[in-house]
Amino acid sequence: MLSDKWQNAIASAARKSDVVAVARHFLSSWSPEQIAALPRNCRPGEMNEAEDVADYAFILVSEECAADQSPALKAMASFFAAASTRLSEISAPKDFTWRRPLKP
Numbered sequence: 001m002l003s004d005k006w007q008n009a010i011a012s013a014a015r016k017s018d019v020v021a022v023a024r025h026f027l028s029s030w031s032p033e034q035i036a037a038l039p040r041n042c043r044p045g046e047m048n049e050a051e052d053v054a055d056y057a058f059i060l061v062s063e064e065c066a067a068d069q070s071p072a073l074k075a076m077a078s079f080f081a082a083a084s085t086r087l088s089e090i091s092a093p094k095d096f097t098w099r100r101p102l103k104p
Contacts (some may be wrong), residue, residue: 014090
């Protein structure tokens with residue numbers, strides 16, 4: 001479960017660069033020991049661009065769905081999935097009236 005602090009930080013991000021900054025801050029809150037508890041292929045790399053956040057979210061959620069259910073991975077995946085969702089919201093057209101609903 002993502003804490004209110006991080007949910008609010010992500011929700012408050014108005015630009016892609018803000019989301020990246022929140023992601024970097026989130027990662028800095030993890031100790032080296034906590035990072036080491038993640039599967040090797042799920043340890044974070046540099047977070048410089050919005051694409052880094054989205055790519056890392058995909059890696060984490062894929063690994064979480066595949067097998068590993070560790071609390072560390074769940075926490076990291078939860079944050080980056082929310083950050084990736086926020087990036088999509090920021091990138092979406094502001095006028096959704098042009099969008100047609102999906103047909104069942």
